[in-house]
Amino acid sequence: MNRRTVTALVINDLRQLARNPRVLVFAVALPLVMWPLMWFLTSLTTERRQERLESRTYLYAVAENPAATDGQAWLDRALARAGDDRSPGDPDTADGPTVRFERVETPADVPAALDAEQLHVHVAWESGTAESGAPLAVFTYRADLDASGAAEGFLRRALQRTRVEVRQQRLEATGFDTKPEDLLPVERIETASEEQTSGLLLGRVLTAIIVMMMLAGGSIVATDALAGEKERGTLETLLTTAASRVEIVTAKNLSILAVAFATSVLNIANIVVWMQLDLIAAPAGLKLVIPVGAGVLLLLLYAPAAVLLSSSLLLVSGRSKTYKEAQLLFAPVMLVAMAVAAIPVLPGVELRSAIVLLPIANLGVAAREILTGHYDWPLLAAAWAVTAGAAALLARASLRTLSAEKLITASDTDAADLAGGPALFPRRVARWFAVLWALLLVWQLNVGGGIDSRLLIVINMSIFGAAAWLMIARYRLPVRETLSLRNPPPAAWLGVLIGAPAGLVIADGVVRLASLAMPIPEEWIEAMAEAFGADIPVWQMLVFFAILPGIFEEIAFRGVLLHGLKSRLRPVQLVLVAGIAFGFFHVDLFRIPGTSLLGVLLVIAVLRSGSIYPAMAWHALHNALALGSARIEQIRLPDQPTWWHYVLAVLAILVAFRLMRQNHQGASRPAGSGPEGPVPGG
Amino acid sequence: MDWTTIRLLYLSELRSALRERSVLINGILIPLLMYPLMMWVMFSAILFVTARTESFASRVEIAGLPAEHRGLLERLEEEGRVEVTEVDAPAAGTAAAYRAGIEERLRASELDAALIFEATADGPPGNAAVSLLSDGSSDQSQTARGRLERALSAERSDWLDRIAEQHGLEGGEWQVFDVESDNLATGVEMGQFLMGMMIPLFFVIMIANGCLYPAIDSTAGERERNTWETTSTLATRRIHIVAAKYLYVATMGTVAGALNAAAMVVSFRSFLGPLLARLGDGDGSGFAFELPLRSLPVLLLTAVLLGALIGAAMMILAAFARTFKEGQSMVTPLYLLVIFPVVVLNDPSLEFTPPLAAIPVVNVVLLLRQAIAGNLLWLQLGITLLSNAAAIVGCLWLASRVLRVEEVATGSFEGNLFQFLRRQLRPAGGKA
């Protein structure tokens, strides 16, 4: 690589950016003013609301009854200090009320008066209804009306404080002279230094903030870097110069990094200035001081993350033909990056876990650990290496986009787009299933919970069936081939019998493994047990929960989806993508791991046997066994399975897949004419 | 006006828009899917975080717990997942060393929190000064501290009850009085309150988003693609072409807003409802998210008004751009101008007064909030209609003025709206 060439290219990029006042104003200067201003104004609104709530006069009424005379004394005492939310022992307690209450006559129709805001809270004293025999004050109010809700809050808190005081007086009258706050006084001792505590707060969000700023800043150059050059026709000029592709990509990356870095620094400095001017407040307990050592370490740590981000932006830019397209594609990149960068927010995530393998997230967690002072070097190094590796891979991918001929030559659509039909389906299949997923999500979460689970299954299955039929009809797909409607090798059935129970055991293991990272709440398990209610007859259970899903989910996922993805993915990718997609269709977070595994196994079953039938049988058997194990004691999975359960299950699965392997001569012949027995070894 | 031509042009614009990925995504897909998806992620994340925090086993050491406060251990058991190691109070000379040891173990994460009770002479028997040691830089330790604090405060209040009982204060005399709150607002009303706070805000943003791409695409985009000349040689008056384009932009904004509002209601029902029920378990007042039927016409009306207003304003700005990119930067300030007051005025204590109803966009937000809560304020509705209509007419007038100028129409004008206005306002003699 030639340094002189790269420098010349970087200077060229930056010079052009500097000469584009519009971009500078809208992408750099405007956010600098806008974000703090937004923040400032929002906090101003909140403050003003608080002031308005505190400065107004609230109208209250007391129901006339004998109990009210006792209560009025307490109420008066409470009202004298309403709005002062400090604890009674606090010496700074204000002398008078900070919120004014005005008593009005009890209206004839309390709800109507509340609704018309002629009254904010109504108090009724009742004697002897409480368990203790003490009088009971009932506040009637409207939580959806701002003033009424506030009035109730002020009054209730004031009255409760009054009760504490009255109690203390009564206790003192019996000769007990210790103040309640002197009972078991607690001194909180913090072993972490202030920097460490603040480091935890900062560490949770720092990575997300930096990633956001880098992406926002980097995208200014990145859209222009390849997509914009393509649009203007300068990319071809550049490609015919003696600069090598590596030099071009390096230069583009450097330009993106330089601008991203500069805008991030500007933004952070800007926020600090606003904070210094007290125009916006830092969150409580957050000290914006990072020790020098940690700061240097963080800078080193974020370096590969920065390269990863700029490379991904460049990759997107390189894959787009126009500026507009690049901009559109940046959104998903930002979403994914932000989701990953937000992982340090999750409580208790440690670098010493699988997280170390997830680029950016690992650096985020590492940054948190550095800021709180608990970290170990080997894992820091591993996290760094993983993200750096990912960055290198992406950089290489963006290098390849420079020689992607589709983007240079005029032919931007393939024949399939025009011809339609089966050839188009592989490109559209993901879109179809995404829509299907969204549909299912909306339907299941809105209405799904309220109806009979049998009906739910029937509707879900019809959705799958209808979608499959629609796709087959729309793209004129060959039904037999799409759905793999072929006779499997006879031994496959034996494979199903072995594989399904073993698969259930492994799925159970996967769920347990996942629950280490993602604990399943108790009530969820109860809700699930209820959903597969015991009051449904056994034959219905089998039909609705085993056989129907076995048929329709297989047609949709192992039939249409698998067919659509087959031509675009390599076998391992295919198995994972098609399997995990199936898991995601179970919407519920806690069901995804187990069902994804089932999906993976079923995809392998179809690919191995060349037929969908064993997968259907397997799926039905799996569901039946899962239901059975929940209802019948004898076939329940052990509560504390040991490692050999899983080893055995994995071996059984391997045997099952081996049995399913299609005999190529046999499979192509019509049913029944193939040789009997398992496939000869080889 | 030649409505047949306008209709023809309008439909062709709409058809090509539905084939344009960026318009489709910004105008339809994002408004429709963003909130359900976002809330699904939020819902899953909150479930995940709470379940995870609950699952932390807190390793806690308690030294010198007085016999009077054994109840504390029961409290901790109720908290669940607290592993308590109980030790005797350190001997007189070793207290400091013991404490140092605890701090060391906290730092090394061998322990999540510790309580040290030291008997004091003050107060009744069993009273002790309590030290609560924890490590604020660890999530597990913070959880443990929370659990200990809750248990401790419950134990203190129990103890006070026991003391009162010993001193002859019982039942009603010790209770003094009870307080009970009766919220007359139904779940539906609570839901409307919450929706009223959130829907109008995103509604405006989505309408602006829905207008953004079509407004730029149908003006600057045409120039960039060199289709502007083709369009302007059509056998119809320029005003018809512009009218068709404007209707198309306004339609896209309206559609985006309406879709978004629908998607919001749906996702509130399916995610926010269950989530609030889960988080506010003490409250009891369940939220129900249902839009009152009579708010629907208002919602539709406001969608149309906003679509028409924002669309017109954006088109005027974008008319000066020669490329899509330029158009985008010219329109951005307006986008902010619309969103800013909406964000800033998102305050439930703000009353919707007639003077506020005279400010375009802001009035729509406030009107919508009231409508979602089931209130129809006719006077304010009228003023809102008038003020927005006036703003729309103003924008259209300006647009006709702008397009009458040859240079702008052909795209050879260099500059933006403000430069244009400055030149228009300059006295004619100034040029000479």
Added chain:
Amino acid sequence: MSTNQVEVHGLSKSFFDQARGEVNAVREVDFECRSGEIFGLLGANGAGKTTTLRMISTVLQPSSGTARVLGHDVVREPVEVRRNLGFYSASTALYPRLTARETLTLFARVNKYPAERTRDRVEEMIERFGLGEYAGARIEKLSTGMKQKVSIARTVVHDPPVLIFDEPTVGLDVLNALDLQKGIQELRDEGKTILFSTHIMSEAERLCDRIAIIDKGRIRACDGLEGLRAATSQHYLEDIFVHYVTADDTTG
């Protein structure tokens, strides 16, 4: 060293195109350009001229066959190839926000022209192409004719021995086109090897020392104008072109 500056053997390129499926844009093309000549590729739109030239300039990778520039293989030594090459076409645009001087400096540097002589070379180009007054103005402000001059200056600023002009006169008015043709002849007279593609017969007739007629991805004939006249017994290049192209249609 051979006198053939550019050597192309069996060069082929196939890719997908709209509606047509797999398209063989260039099929086994052979030719060579000798030092100091203008070699013309003459063909109709879509005949494969641009694809061929893009392969020689390493923008596209050949599907099969080889091409060498000054003995450097386009696949194995793309950087060396591009260093010895100036590529000019209607689709090689300039950065609108740079000035002419900045543009020339940038391309001299990126094309690895010796650092110490870059400055002088840029000034020399500015003078030679008459850019003096405009050298400091941004390219977006220049007229089409001026832009085109900057573009040519950009192509030759690193003093490459081989120049490729891909339909250079497309979109130019008569005077600008003549100007450009004059410029190309001057470059040839300085000893540059020029590979030139066009679909305009008069241009090829006037400029080219040797002409290759390309149709449907194949070279139909390759010779000097006189040679082509002799082979087809036609006088005008237009007739010669039609002769070769229609001859193919009958043979299939």
